[in-house]
Ligand SMILES: NC(=O)c1ccc[n+]([C@@H]2O[C@H](COP(=O)([O-])OP(=O)(O)OC[C@H]3O[C@@H](n4cnc5c(N)ncnc54)[C@H](O)[C@@H]3O)[C@@H](O)[C@H]2O)c1
């Protein structure tokens with residue numbers, strides 16, 4: 001981790017720069033694969049699965065036998081943990097149900113908005129370097145609560161053509177309707193276009209590596225909606241002298257171990273803390289199975305010392321981290337001033353892993369600064385809203401003249417006429 005002491009504000013964008021992809025090259029490569037999939041369907045999907053996942057998969061659809069087999073392989077303690085996490089995720093997302101509220105905007109003019117589930121959703125579950133079965137819970141539980149009719153899941157097969165049993169177990173537990181062995185761009189193309197046994201879905205959800213993220217963005221230009229750009233994981237920690245260096249190191253490493261393109265950031269007003277965190281990082285790294293990945297992510301990462309708390313807050317809002325941990329004495333006060341972050345974790349006893357797995361909040365969150373404008377996945381993500389209105393005769397008498405004047409001013413006679421004809425009929429019926 002590189003350390004910066006009171007960097008000039010003008011240099012913050014450079015200091016906070018995220019690992020860059022060659023976007024043009026990435027989009028060209030991913031675009032070519034998508035075109036091939038559109039043109040050659042299943043043959044292309046099998047070919048790319050062999051090329052990128054190293055396995056030929058004759059049948060994409062996971063059978064009920066494979067699902068039963070997986071359930072038998074899961075340890076009872078893992079099943080209980082998954083159940084506890086699922087219950088909390090269900091509780092937190094259930095309270096997000098929007099109310100239907102009618103309002104009378106003008107006497108006789110009643111308007112309301114009704115949330116309706118998106119019918120067919122596609123969930124992408126990363127599987128390249130770790131089987132993220134927790135992401136199954138994060139996506140399928142709100143999809144079920146929203147009432148989505150078809151919940152399709154794609155995830156890459158391993159070298160023997162199998163899917164990790166915990167992914168299959170979690171998927172059947174929370175009501176995924178079909179599971180397919182497809183990863184990366186192949187999976188996104190299959191769900192966007194509807195290829196072979198994979199149905200075309202209306203919206204694709206889920207995180208993934210740079211290829212998955214680029215594919216989601218490309219198919220969203222013309223074929224399907226997507227949740228948001230959710231790419232390589234990141235965390236920022238704001239800490240003062242009340243923080244525990246070992247806890248901070250563990251939180252930084254928990255996101256660094258996701259992938260070499262992850263980024264972690266420490267912002268503090270204490271130089272001593274930076275030194276202690278660096279020592280703790282070294283101690284903990286030696287015990288991690290994914291130490292090599294985490295070390296590479298730490299090369300993208302920074303510790304920043306800022307003497308003023310107001311500057312710390314401004315810098316974090318500029319960075320807009322996917323996850324933010326606030327380990328400061330006055331964390332509640334600081335949290336109030338955060339305007340750009342995917343998910344915020346308060347105090348010394350709230351590790352970011354809690355949100356990754358089991359506290360109930362969603363871990364599919366905007367990365368790469370997209371937290372400035374996107375929310376993480378929530379119940380609303382699986383719904384669209386239809387507006388309704390009903391206007392009575394009196395209502396049209398009250399509102400009609402304004403519509404006529406506005407339509408005339410926009411020189412749209414037919415629009416005006418749709419009101420004028422009705423007003424005239426009301427007038428005529430009053431004369432009889
Ligand atoms: N933001 C979030 O909410 C969130 C949540 C969980 C995970 N993540 C991130 O998701 C990512 C998961 O990445 P992953 O790689 O482990 O799994 P992945 O499933 O996203 O990607 C694996 C797939 O990438 C494709 N691929 C690999 N090399 C390729 C190449 N050269 N060209 C084209 N396609 C290629 C393969 O088809 C493979 O199946 C990590 O970066 C992690 O940080 C983010």
Ligand SMILES: N[C@H](CO)Cc1c[nH]c[nH+]1
Pocket residue numbers: 132134135232233234255258322356363364365
């Ligand atoms: N931290 C990831 C989101 O950025 C989610 C995750 C899944 N499993 C562990 N962590």
Ligand SMILES: [Zn+2]
Pocket residue numbers: 233254255258356
């Ligand atoms: Zn994580």
